Amino acid sequence: MKKYKSPVLPGKPYPLGATYDGNGVNFAIFSENATSIKLCLFNSPQDEEEYAQVDFDEVTDYVWHLYLPDIKPGQLYGYRVYGRYQPKTGMRFNSQKLLIDPYAKAISGRIEIDDSMFDYQFGSVPKKGHAKKSSEDSSAKMNKSVVIDTTFDWEGVKKPEIPMHNSIIYELHVKGFTAQHPDIPKEERGTYKGLANPKIINYFKELGITAIELMPIHHFAHNKFLLDKGLNNYWGYNSIGYFAPHSEYSAYDSYGDQVTEFKEMVKAYHKAGIEVILDVVYNHTAEGNHLGPTLAFRGIDNENYYRLEPKNKYYYTDYTGTGNTLNMLSARTLQLVMDSLRYWANDMQVDGFRFDLASTLARGLYDVGKLSTFLDTIHQDPTISQLKLIAEPWDLGEGGYQVGNFPVLWAEWNGKYRDSVRKFWRGDESQVSELAFRLSGSSDLYEDNGKMPSSSINFVTAHDGFTLHDLVSYNNKHNDANLEDSMDGEDHNLSWNSGIEGITDDKEVIQLRERRKRSFLGTLLLSQGVPMISHGDEYGRTQYGNNNVYCHDNQLTWMNWDWDEDQQKLFEFTKKIIHIRNNHPVTHRRRYFKNRRIQGEGIKDIRWINTDGIDMSQEEWDTSFIRGMGMLLNGELMKEIDENGNVLGEDILLILVNSFWEPISFTLPHEGLSTDWEVLVDSYLDDVDPKNNKVSNVFELNGRSIALLKNIK
Numbered sequence: 001m002k003k004y005k006s007p008v009l010p011g012k013p014y015p016l017g018a019t020y021d022g023n024g025v026n027f028a029i030f031s032e033n034a035t036s037i038k039l040c041l042f043n044s045p046q047d048e049e050e051y052a053q054v055d056f057d058e059v060t061d062y063v064w065h066l067y068l069p070d071i072k073p074g075q076l077y078g079y080r081v082y083g084r085y086q087p088k089t090g091m092r093f094n095s096q097k098l099l100i101d102p103y104a105k106a107i108s109g110r111i112e113i114d115d116s117m118f119d120y121q122f123g124s125v126p127k128k129g130h131a132k133k134s135s136e137d138s139s140a141k142m143n144k145s146v147v148i149d150t151t152f153d154w155e156g157v158k159k160p161e162i163p164m165h166n167s168i169i170y171e172l173h174v175k176g177f178t179a180q181h182p183d184i185p186k187e188e189r190g191t192y193k194g195l196a197n198p199k200i201i202n203y204f205k206e207l208g209i210t211a212i213e214l215m216p217i218h219h220f221a222h223n224k225f226l227l228d229k230g231l232n233n234y235w236g237y238n239s240i241g242y243f244a245p246h247s248e249y250s251a252y253d254s255y256g257d258q259v260t261e262f263k264e265m266v267k268a269y270h271k272a273g274i275e276v277i278l279d280v281v282y283n284h285t286a287e288g289n290h291l292g293p294t295l296a297f298r299g300i301d302n303e304n305y306y307r308l309e310p311k312n313k314y315y316y317t318d319y320t321g322t323g324n325t326l327n328m329l330s331a332r333t334l335q336l337v338m339d340s341l342r343y344w345a346n347d348m349q350v351d352g353f354r355f356d357l358a359s360t361l362a363r364g365l366y367d368v369g370k371l372s373t374f375l376d377t378i379h380q381d382p383t384i385s386q387l388k389l390i391a392e393p394w395d396l397g398e399g400g401y402q403v404g405n406f407p408v409l410w411a412e413w414n415g416k417y418r419d420s421v422r423k424f425w426r427g428d429e430s431q432v433s434e435l436a437f438r439l440s441g442s443s444d445l446y447e448d449n450g451k452m453p454s455s456s457i458n459f460v461t462a463h464d465g466f467t468l469h470d471l472v473s474y475n476n477k478h479n480d481a482n483l484e485d486s487m488d489g490e491d492h493n494l495s496w497n498s499g500i501e502g503i504t505d506d507k508e509v510i511q512l513r514e515r516r517k518r519s520f521l522g523t524l525l526l527s528q529g530v531p532m533i534s535h536g537d538e539y540g541r542t543q544y545g546n547n548n549v550y551c552h553d554n555q556l557t558w559m560n561w562d563w564d565e566d567q568q569k570l571f572e573f574t575k576k577i578i579h580i581r582n583n584h585p586v587t588h589r590r591r592y593f594k595n596r597r598i599q600g601e602g603i604k605d606i607r608w609i610n611t612d613g614i615d616m617s618q619e620e621w622d623t624s625f626i627r628g629m630g631m632l633l634n635g636e637l638m639k640e641i642d643e644n645g646n647v648l649g650e651d652i653l654l655i656l657v658n659s660f661w662e663p664i665s666f667t668l669p670h671e672g673l674s675t676d677w678e679v680l681v682d683s684y685l686d687d688v689d690p691k692n693n694k695v696s697n698v699f700e701l702n703g704r705s706i707a708l709l710k711n712i713k
Helices: 174-178 198-207 257-271 297-305 331-346 373-380 415-426 432-439 443-449 506-526 565-582
Strands: 017-020 025-030 036-042 052-055 058-060 063-068 076-082 169-172 211-214 218-222 239-245 275-280 352-355 388-391 410-413 456-458 530-534 606-609 628-634 652-658 664-667 676-682 694-696 698-701 705-711
Touching: 025 297, 076 297, 169 174, 198 565, 239 257, 239 331, 257 275, 275 331, 275 388, 297 331, 331 373, 415 432, 415 456, 415 506, 432 443, 432 628, 506 530, 506 565, 506 705, 565 676, 628 664, 652 698, 676 698, 694 698, 698 705
Parallel strands: 169 211, 169 530, 211 275, 275 352, 352 388, 388 410, 410 456, 456 530
Antiparallel strands: 017 025, 025 063, 036 052, 036 076, 058 063, 218 239, 606 628, 628 652, 652 705, 664 698, 676 694, 676 705
């Protein structure tokens, strides 16, 4: 190894990471418990050892810093951190392990966990945690951090800033969405560049969604136990680089170009008026439990970055089910997360974040707290507090299910919405009362907290679980390909396959499933709140009954763009309802309705209609066998002002639902209304015939169907 001959200047403790200023690079890394740190410089990712080491001589408030005048963007680097190796006390320093910079803006290539990356000798770990230190150097197999130039021309393109209540979110996987798209060059499929292709953006414009939510794109590692079985960490919930776009999603080979490619993608979507939201995983890292690899945080300052068990710090507190929990009680770990969020908001210009297992981030010493340091810090930040903040409001720890309890600035994945809608359309009894809350924005969960209907992110399916097609096609999971004896994935079954048994006509079975998909999509897109579509549900993507495809990077998970006639019809149906929603503000009000469930006389902005055309009584709400109802939305009474100063008065709409397997005749409400109605949507049909869509007084709604009608004045 050559001695570093160029000048080494003291540098600055802020900002953390490797910062290029046009003349050289400032390196800064936090470690409270290290005794010394060396910066390691490499010529290529495949180098078995660094070509030079540079000692950090300056330390300010536990931040080690130096400045190298002659370093340029593209430089590969890593750290060796020295200190005690005493796992039982939480100290796991091992200078033989090359470490990724926690603030690296780019990381070289795909991370595959190798035996050399573990800080202990295999087979040396007794029950009490006295592991023997590994002496094997990991630099040959370990990925390197990359110095980048952060300058970029945004050409004056601004964020769309779409109001939350006007949003329709589309959850997707960067690679899986374009991996098989025939109109995208092969070398660009499955990449940020492929996702920015005009064909893809035009697809979203035609569909009518307002935001794409990207499954994790922070640089992640592939678990050893998956690699050993010939599988991959496809979903990416295994982050290690909270500032670095995942390099496998880049169409370019040059190190650091993934950053520019990601920015170009965001700019293209913003030009089209579509927002970009990131699914972020700050609750745990790819280093796993006490037997996991040492890639970054564990070897830099294990006790600061992770929640450790107080009685034996060899073990990790695990609220996530992944082996470790990031320590949000540490000021420096909290700073890491906030710095990461600001970087993606400012430098990368994303529009919001969906926080995976967000209850973990909100935990104080033991319990989830509304006023936790993390949530307080978010609310006080002038940048992050103005973005779209979406919580997955649960984790695996005690008291971790917190649907409805996140503060005012937050929206939440509404798991109660998902379960209620599935149960209703499956035909369960006693569901209309709860469904009414879900259709009208889940006021029972959010209104008392001073929140709006847009606090509810409504979804029926997501990446985790059945696709919509599989939800109506399978009663049990089929996860054999995961090689876990089908012990993985959701055990509770809320699919709706009843009524198919005994039908021998394949065409009839297909028609029944298509109707059920339309009923789910119709419910999702006509509910108050913010709908989220899981990618491919708009045409009926299948995973053949696998409800946990986290480890499959193949045709099982990729979007199929070769549609049959039924798939094209489902897409057209979805597109039509989205168009109706976007053009009728009463279907996505900013505020809650004022007269939910109020019986008696008087004009109301919302009415709940029984099959006889009059308001539901309390007795009927409590009746278990009621399977159909109507929700009348009086758009004429809307007194809200939109962001452009327009008064949002509009049509009177009636949503009818029937979860019974036989048709139900609805007497249409007439008090203060015309007797004539136009049928806009009927999920029993592929599409409504515009020449035969007028009804008066009575409408027969077929079994397991939803319909939308407009009053004709």
